[in-house]
Amino acid sequence: MTREDFITHVEGTQRAFRRFLVALCCGDSQLADDIAQESLIKAYLSSEGFRDADKFTSWIYRIGYNTFLNYRRSAKKTEGYGAAEEVPAQEATDSAFRYQALYAALDRLSATERTSIILFYMEGYSVKEIAEIENVSQDAVKKHLSRGRMHLRDLMK
DSSP states (O other): OOHHHHHHHHHHHHHHHHHHHHHHTTTOHHHHHHHHHHHHHHHHHHGGGOOOGGGHHHHHHHHHHHHHHHHHHHOOOOOOSHHHHTSOGGGOSSGGGTTHHHHHHHHTSOHHHHHHHIIIIISOOOHHHHHHHHTSOHHHHHHHHHHHHHHHHHHTO
16 A cells, blocks of 8 residues: 555545544543554554455454554553533533443443444444454444443443
8 A cells, every 4th residue: 555545545534433442442532543643553554454445444444443453552641531421411510421321331331342333333334344454253242232231221321
């Protein structure tokens, strides 16, 4: 893939990719931007060997997902969402807090459940596409979705 092709593909997927990462990072847009930047650097450095332009979106999402997982493994949790959960989303005056309860609930899901939920419901990916991004079987994705829905239902009550 040439540099120009890479830029064209990134421009076509940039907004959806960032939206995916913001949801994956539970609304932390600065962290999502950092992960996006690192993911795009990784993708560019390995783009020379990438041949299937039709699967660029899945490829870049997979790199972003793996970068996110690597960050989560290395990060030390210093502060939870406990204090933020006490502020009801309906009473928040800033529109940035509109999805606060959802992000807090998503943060409590496992990374695989969260990713499956976000890709399926927020990004509109099929189970097959999610399986490719997560590098798991389609049955595993179905289990992640089922468990994720059940956990979200319990957390959002």
